[in-house]
Amino acid sequence: MSQWIDACATDDIDEEDLISWQHEGKSYAIYNTEKGFFASDLMCTHEEQSLEDGLVIDCVIECPLHGGRFDICTGKALSAPVHQDLKTYPVKVEGGRVFVEIG
């Protein structure tokens, strides 16, 4: 059963940046991009490196360890060394809060 979880305030995340968010023992990345807010798993699919210190460039997150890149909107792996897509989660913004749908 999926549910919308209140994750953070919109101004907790700088523009073109991300924060890590923990919920029920799992880590997520929440992004503030030019296209809006998005959420994904926090760990890179390549070497289980946290993406928290990665760079957000437009709608792309670049892993800080090996530079693998994912499309933030879709989770699609864009360039080697990453090949496996990043799991993403639906996000909505209401009253200045960011909600993530956890299924």
Place this chain on the structure above:
Amino acid sequence: MPDYVPTNAASSGVKLDKKTLKSIAARSDRPGLIYIAQWIAFLAATGTLVWASLGSIWMWPAMLLHGIFLTVPAYSFSHETAHGTAFRTRWLNETVLWVTSLLYMEEPLHRRYTHTNHHTHTWWVGKDSQMPFDTPMGFGGWLAEITGFALLRFHMQVFVHLAVGHYTDTMKMVTPEGEFAKMTRNARIMLAIYALIAAAPFLGIWWPVWLIVIPRVLGAPVMLLFTLIQHVELQENSPSILESTRSFRSNWLAEFLYMKMNNHVEHHLYPQVPFHALPKLAEAVQEQLPEPDPGFFKTNLEVMSVVLRRSLGRQTKAATIRQAPHMITDGGPVERVAQRTM
């Protein structure tokens, strides 16, 4: 987490708050485009000198000068684009990686993935695929390194392996699956271009010889003097970049040619920081880092003196550059620590 500790700021005990790092690491196209414009202007000027001096004795110093401006920035730009940090726009980055790797003479994806491995396992024997010389270095190793022929032979072997679809154990270790087909295609195209350049004089076309081939050969030792001092005489198998890597002071010309990679400790701590922001990064972490070594010439003279003395069995303490403790001896036989991997 990975089953290894990557060599970077965290493994070196260096800290920088996330906000500052992200502001320093921000990507932009502008500095890279300005660099290209400046590089082309320098090449046009030095190329004109070569052309104007053809047939006289002055063509040789002109080709050396042109070769320095051709070869060192080609290395530097190929390195920066291998990291993906030269430009914000990805296709621009990848295009410049291809062209500058053609000039540097290494297949671009081989360059990228062996270098990624070099950052993950900096100066770790048996893990770092970019250890270009045996350590501790002797005078013979120094000569082999700085003439450029050892590196050229290695890169040509890589080209041939890739072109025929034979992938070595090192390539398999460092390269992501799915990249080999692209590498083979790149190697075949680049070898075809080199073959065309080699064939040009037989067709009566000599300008590539004067403006590319001979300058590239003459410029290689200067490029290799820059790369030599990145890690030479420093500690193998250390998790700390501060022990394995050297920064050195520089003037504007060396900073231009080397794209500010004289801040090499800083680059290894935070490889996601673009070249133009390295001085800012150096300033932000300077309290946590050792003093940079002296300038390009002084550091290289010190290294040459140390390796010569080591080969002559004399004491090897350098006066002004940093050395790992085991590099400093009173003379006598030297036990090899690392064998070259390229």
